[in-house]
Amino acid sequence: MKQAVPAGELKPPVTHIGIIGWTKTNLFDGVFNSILTLVTLFFLWKVVPPLFRWAFLDSAWHTTGQACREAAGACWSIISINYRFILFGFYPYEEQWRPLLAMLILFGLLFYSRNREHWKKSLAYAWIIGLFTMGLLMTGGILGLPPVESTQWGGLPLTLLLAVFGLTAAYPLGVMLALGRRSRMTGVKVLCVLYIELIRGVPLISLLFMSSIIFPLFLPEGVTFNKILRAQVAIILFTAAYIAEVIRGGLQGMARGQYEAAESMGLNYYQTMRLVILPQALKIVIPPTVSILISAFKDTSLVVIIALFDLLKTTQSVLSNPEWMGFSREAYVFVAILYFLGCFSMSNYSRRLEKELSKGD
Amino acid sequence: MKGFQETASSEKTPFWLDPRKRAILFQLMTFAVVGLLAYYLTSNTLINLKKQSIATGFGFLQKESAFEIGESLIPYSAANTYARALLVGALNTIKVAFIGVVITIILGTIIGVARLSTNWLLSKLAAIYIEVMQDIPILLQLFFWYAIFYETLPSPREAISPGAGIFLSNRGVAFTVPQAHPAHLYMFLALMSGCVIVYLIRRWARKRQERTGKIFPAFRVGIAIIFGLPFLTWLAFGAPLGMNVPKLGGFNFEGGLTVSPEFIALLLGLVLYTAAFVAEVVRAGIQSVSKGQREAAMSIGLRPVPVLNLVILPQALRVIVPPLTSQMLNLTKNSSLAVAIGYPDFVSVANTTINQTGQSIEGVAIIMTVYLFFSLSTSAFMNWYNKRVALVER
Numbered sequence: 063m064k065q066a067v068p069a070g071e072l073k074p075p076v077t078h079i080g081i082i083g084w085t086k087t088n089l090f091d092g093v094f095n096s097i098l099t100l101v102t103l104f105f106l107w108k109v110v111p112p113l114f115r116w117a118f119l120d121s122a123w124h125t126t127g128q129a130c131r132e133a134a135g136a137c138w139s140i141i142s143i144n145y146r147f148i149l150f151g152f153y154p155y156e157e158q159w160r161p162l163l164a165m166l167i168l169f170g171l172l173f174y175s176r177n178r179e180h181w182k183k184s185l186a187y188a189w190i191i192g193l194f195t196m197g198l199l200m201t202g203g204i205l206g207l208p209p210v211e212s213t214q215w216g217g218l219p220l221t222l223l224l225a226v227f228g229l230t231a232a233y234p235l236g237v238m239l240a241l242g243r244r245s246r247m248t249g250v251k252v253l254c255v256l257y258i259e260l261i262r263g264v265p266l267i268s269l270l271f272m273s274s275i276i277f278p279l280f281l282p283e284g285v286t287f288n289k290i291l292r293a294q295v296a297i298i299l300f301t302a303a304y305i306a307e308v309i310r311g312g313l314q315g316m317a318r319g320q321y322e323a324a325e326s327m328g329l330n331y332y333q334t335m336r337l338v339i340l341p342q343a344l345k346i347v348i349p350p351t352v353s354i355l356i357s358a359f360k361d362t363s364l365v366v367i368i369a370l371f372d373l374l375k376t377t378q379s380v381l382s383n384p385e386w387m388g389f390s391r392e393a394y395v396f397v398a399i400l401y402f403l404g405c406f407s408m409s410n411y412s413r414r415l416e417k418e419l420s421k422g423d
Numbered sequence: 424m425k426g427f428q429e430t431a432s433s434e435k436t437p438f439w440l441d442p443r444k445r446a447i448l449f450q451l452m453t454f455a456v457v458g459l460l461a462y463y464l465t466s467n468t469l470i471n472l473k474k475q476s477i478a479t480g481f482g483f484l485q486k487e488s489a490f491e492i493g494e495s496l497i498p499y500s501a502a503n504t505y506a507r508a509l510l511v512g513a514l515n516t517i518k519v520a521f522i523g524v525v526i527t528i529i530l531g532t533i534i535g536v537a538r539l540s541t542n543w544l545l546s547k548l549a550a551i552y553i554e555v556m557q558d559i560p561i562l563l564q565l566f567f568w569y570a571i572f573y574e575t576l577p578s579p580r581e582a583i584s585p586g587a588g589i590f591l592s593n594r595g596v597a598f599t600v601p602q603a604h605p606a607h608l609y610m611f612l613a614l615m616s617g618c619v620i621v622y623l624i625r626r627w628a629r630k631r632q633e634r635t636g637k638i639f640p641a642f643r644v645g646i647a648i649i650f651g652l653p654f655l656t657w658l659a660f661g662a663p664l665g666m667n668v669p670k671l672g673g674f675n676f677e678g679g680l681t682v683s684p685e686f687i688a689l690l691l692g693l694v695l696y697t698a699a700f701v702a703e704v705v706r707a708g709i710q711s712v713s714k715g716q717r718e719a720a721m722s723i724g725l726r727p728v729p730v731l732n733l734v735i736l737p738q739a740l741r742v743i744v745p746p747l748t749s750q751m752l753n754l755t756k757n758s759s760l761a762v763a764i765g766y767p768d769f770v771s772v773a774n775t776t777i778n779q780t781g782q783s784i785e786g787v788a789i790i791m792t793v794y795l796f797f798s799l800s801t802s803a804f805m806n807w808y809n810k811r812v813a814l815v816e817r
Binding site for chain 2: 088089091095098099102103246247248249250253260262263264265266267268271272275276278279280281282283356360361363364366367374378388390391394395397398401402404405406409
């Protein structure tokens with residue numbers, strides 16, 4: 063008598079598990095899908111190996127510009143020879159450890175702030191002290207540090223400075239605009255709506271033009287601001303409008319009951335907002351706020367057009383050097399990688415945070 | 424609450440404790456601050472302008488511009504006025520924005536659908552594309568494509584021809600186009616009238632379906648009319664087949680249609696960048712339609728195409744349209760970065776105007792007004808469309 067094999071001992075057919083099974087369900091599931099896979103593979107085969115050869119095998123890594131021209135592949139020498147200028151611009155050569163240290167402090171603070179358990183009051187103080195130290199390191203003038211004019215600032219520190227200070231200053235302004243837009247006072251509301259829609263309707267570059275050519279006219283005679291600060295103001299005014307819209311979304315997401323509960327406890331408007339509404343609303347909008355941070359970081363590259371020496375502009379001035387002319391692809395790919403690393407880590411973090419925040423609900 | 428207020432007011436509330444009066448006071452104060460700030464800035468500006476002896480006003484628009492513009496949709500020369508130069512710039516912006524929007528929507532939809540594909544390879548490739556493109560500043564991408572054009576591509580003498588009468592060189596792309604012929608005008612008119620006829624037929628078909636339940640193959644008939652009418656016109660003119668092939672003459676191509684490297688770089692950068700965002704929008708829209716909708720539609724016997732047309736798309740579009748609008752506006756606003764690579768768009772022309780005349784305030788005001796107009800008119804159109812497709816709730 064034959065014994066029936068218990069179901070648990072039967073293995074699924076080979077075509078349904080393991081590599082073959084996975085390939086079958088994910089790549090060759092039906093005629094159309096198989097054709098798609100083959101076309102994609104052909105495309106990859108056409109593109110990836112030559113690109114790899116260009117970037118790694120045939121490339122020159124640390125040579126003179128002349129030797130680069132003879133290499134068949136990419137000329138990474140433009141980066142390895144000029145990286146100090148690309149990263150720090152015209153900042154005095156011997157003093158470049160200072161912006162480097164400032165950036166390290168910034169990265170350290172950002173890294174520490176990633177963990178939500180560290181979000182306490184002490185962190186806020188750490189940030190204030192950190193930002194202050196960074197500014198001090200950049201300007202110098204005390205503790206035996208020779209002063210460095212802001213006209214000499216450039217490269218990656220300038221890009222980060224514009225982004226970080228831009229967002230820090232734009233955030234409170236954005237909160238105020240958002241509250242104003244939701245206000246029951248018609249006059250305040252109209253002003254805020256006008257501001258937000260006006261700023262969101264025009265490109266950032268028109269504001270930067272305004273900051274570089276019109277802003278000096280606004281000031282009384284004898285008062286001048288440096289160019290970086292003016293661009294910074296334009297970026298702040300621009301970013302604030304976008305932050306306001308994001309926060310408005312958070313405010314609209316609050317249930318009416320929250321307002322009513324706060325009012326029934328006898329809290330006035332400011333107490334209601336500060337203690338009940340804003341803490342919850344701002345928490346909801348953390349992920350979209352990070353996307354604003356990402357676009358603000360990318361948008362700082364626009365200061366190239368008003369001739370500030372940010373990361374992109376220092377790269378371009380290396381490219382205008384006759385020795386390195388014609389290696390734009392390599393230089394821009396390098397800058398793109400830097401931007402990508404920054405933005406990708408931020409967007410990755412935002413996704414993780416979104417998951418964490420939605421877990422509690 | 425009411426009773427409390429009444430008792431309070433009977434004891435003559437001081438005005439700073441009455442919410443309504445306090446609100447009025449607060450608003451007055453806000454207006455006063457804003458007004459004072461505006462007054463302060465304006466008076467400073469007027470003093471500064473007087474010192475630098477810059478005349479205010481828009482009179483400069485009527486003066487001769489004295490600069491050439493590389494490409495223009497309307498006749499223009501350096502002898503024309505600044506106003507006309509700005510119009511040329513605005514038309515160039517509209518040109519690149521319009522073409523860009525159309526291609527972006529198509530490309531973005533394809534990538535968004537590819538991202539949702541069950542094909543693992545395709546889906547991962549689309550994901551990589553979206554992430555990489557979103558994380559690199561648009562300006563950097565524009566510089567990159569522009570550099571590819573003027574550094575990598577050969578001179579017109581050694582132009583690369585990928586086939587079919589297209590020539591790639593560092594002076595741009597030269598296309599072969601049909602020889603100009605009076606028939607083209609009539610073909611265009613036929614196309615336009617075809618569109619109108621199709622619109623009328625679709626309306627009639629819908630009404631008839633509501634009345635009698637009979638379905639008219641409006642889509643197939645429509646396609647036939649839209650393509651058929653111009654084709655018949657073309658035949659009626661004796662089917663002119665002359666082609667205008669670009670030929671090398673001197674240092675550049677002559678004949679055919681040459682598109683400048685600036686335009687191509689700008690278009691390429693804008694489209695590839697914005698398509699990544701549109702792909703995300705499309706993906707979210709399609710995912711927002713629950714699986715049950717498709718299953719329900721199929722269970723009442725609809726074929727796959729009507730399922731898509733009548734059930735899935737109308738619901739997905741509702742989610743897609745608002746963020747899509749803002750992406751299209753972003754594309755239009757980002758087209759102002761043309762100034763960095765030398766495509767004569769509106770901002771670029773206005774910038775030249777400002778540099779030549781010194782009328783910075785008027786110049787920036789014009790830039791802002793024009794972009795506001797673009798933005799507001801697009802969002803007005805999209806709001807109208809959105810209202811049409813929006814869910815009608817009970």
